[in-house]
Amino acid sequence: MKYKIAIEGGDTFDVAADEDSLLRGALRAGAGFPYECGVGGCGSCRFELTSGDMRTLWPEAPGLSERERKRGRRLACQSQALSDCVIRVRCADEYRPPVATRRHEARLARRREIAPGMAEFLFETEAPADFLPGQYAIFHPPGVEGPRAFSMSNLPNAQGEWRFVIRRVSGGAGSNAMFDALREGDALMLDAPYGGAFFRPDNDREIICVGGGSGIGPVVSVARAALKHGGKKALLFEGARTRGDLCGPALFKAEELAALSYAPVLSSEPADSGWNGARGFVHQAVETVGAAPEKYDFYFAGPPPMIDAMQDLLVMRWKVPHAQIHYDKFL
Ligand SMILES: Cc1cc2nc3c(=O)[nH]c(=O)nc-3n(C[C@H](O)[C@H](O)[C@H](O)COP(=O)(O)OP(=O)(O)OC[C@H]3O[C@@H](n4cnc5c(N)ncnc54)[C@H](O)[C@@H]3O)c2cc1C
Ligand code: FES
The missing domain is CATH 3.40.50.80 (Nucleotide-binding domain of ferredoxin-NADP reductase (FNR) module)
Known part of the structure; x- marks a missing residue:
């Protein structure tokens, strides 16, 4: 089942009803939806809902101020469509995904301690690891509310190898779950690639x-x-x-x-x-x-x-x- 999302004065795209957020649905559809962190912290994915029904996933997300919330602003990375909707947002070509995003079933192949509280995680997927250097992936760490972003530290490759350097944050739910709730061989959904801080080779600098x-x-x-x-x-x-x-x-x-x-x-x-x-x-x-x-x-x-x-x-x-x-x- 899909919902139709129309941007006032712009494109219309479909998002799957089971998509984890409006933002990821929009990017998967190739829309140039503005964003940075993908997890509720930065506020770049602000939009207004003109008509239709949406659920807010994390009402206290720091990406919006109380004033903005009262004025009806929402975060696309913290919203889930519940019907066809019309929204107001300024999209731009610079946000269109340069590599199509997709969800993979990934297996934790190895975890290697590289410094105190810091480890390199190697995940493997059946499909190639397709991303641009500098981009990140979204995970839902086991037993934790909401997604977390972790950046790839290796290069794209046909073997489906995804490496991440992850720091165990004191008191942090997501990072500790990555260390404690995952064993080598366990499967986890890896949704990638995201982010605009990727390598640009085409200049002399x-x-x-x-x-x-x-x-x-x-x-x-x-x-x-x-x-x-x-x-x-x-x-x-x-x-x-x-x-x-x-x-x-x-x-x-x-x-x-x-x-x-x-x-x-x-x-x-x-x-x-x-x-x-x-x-x-x-x-x-x-x-x-x-x-x-x-x-x-x-x-x-x-x-x-x-x-x-x-x-x-x-x-x-x-x-x-x-x-x-x-x-x-x-x-
Ligand atoms: C683009 C990007 C790339 C990153 N890359 C890396 C990396 O390569 N390596 C690394 O170690 N860290 C990386 N981080 C930081 C990482 O995503 C986590 O913020 C960090 O691990 C701490 O998470 P935590 O769950 O342990 O801490 P917590 O304090 O529990 O959570 C931290 C963050 O998780 C999100 N969050 C918390 N609660 C909820 C909720 N209820 N619903 C939804 N979201 C919630 C928020 O964004 C919050 O700021 C990256 C962050 C971003 C934005
Ligand atoms: S992309 Fe940062 S808050 Fe949504």
């Missing part, structure tokens, strides 16, 4: 990748793609608290690390540990490269304060054009 904490996952994928693409120089900054928290050495093969300019930056490494590398917050290390907006594309992922600091540096101070900035805020 070098790239700067910045990963904070588990944000290293998607930028490893982008940096790998740059290496594979050849000719594109990549500078990879990894921000971590201490030397023991770094993931880069466990994720890259030695020859990849040698080909990349890899710069680990530690914020809480003890002063007397003998560490000779960079110290401080990772965006401060990026600053030392010097403003050369025309020279680089920037890819970054990680916790909100790191993303805000990077945006302040790139947009406010270096005046880097919007089209050269690609990021995911791990909300």
Whole structure:
């Protein structure tokens, strides 16, 4: 069974009645529905319901303020159609999925600890792992309310291998379920690919990748793609608290690390540990490269304060054009 969703003054598309959200139904239909996080945190998928019936999945989702809710705004990633509907939203071609999204039955093939509280998860699907480097997948961790987003850290491949770097968040329901409720061999639905912070190879600029904490996952994928693409120089900054928290050495093969300019930056490494590398917050290390907006594309992922600091540096101070900035805020 399907519902017809008409956008006022725009396209009409069908969503399956059992689709988990209006947003994912719209993207699966190829619509250019605006979004970023896909999980209720950012507010980019706001729309208004003009007619029809919809259910709100997570009424307290932080992507909407109380005022917006009172004014009738809704989040497409937290809405489920219950009938044919007419909605008001401004769609754009830049949001059309560059790779068709689909749901896979995935099997957890292996989990490998790579740092304290951090592991690389390898899922396998029958169909090829079709995505662009830098994109993410949606999972419904077992026994947890609502979906969670995790970014692929490998490259697309015909063998159906999907790798993710996942951090166990203290008190976090979804991340802990990924570690504790899933055993090797277990199946889980993997819905992908999503996200707009994917690698753009078609220009002469070098790239700067910045990963904070588990944000290293998607930028490893982008940096790998740059290496594979050849000719594109990549500078990879990894921000971590201490030397023991770094993931880069466990994720890259030695020859990849040698080909990349890899710069680990530690914020809480003890002063007397003998560490000779960079110290401080990772965006401060990026600053030392010097403003050369025309020279680089920037890819970054990680916790909100790191993303805000990077945006302040790139947009406010270096005046880097919007089209050269690609990021995911791990909300
Ligand atoms: C685009 C993107 C990519 C990401 N990639 C990675 C990655 O590669 N590796 C990684 O470790 N982390 C990643 N994250 C963060 C990850 O999705 C989780 O936010 C993180 O693991 C903490 O989740 P938690 O469930 O443990 O914590 P919780 O505090 O329980 O939940 C955190 C988030 O889950 C969602 N949520 C909570 N409750 C509900 C509910 N009732 N209904 C619906 N949604 C709810 C909200 O978005 C909330 O901010 C990414 C986040 C985003 C947005
Ligand atoms: S995409 Fe819906 S709130 Fe971020």
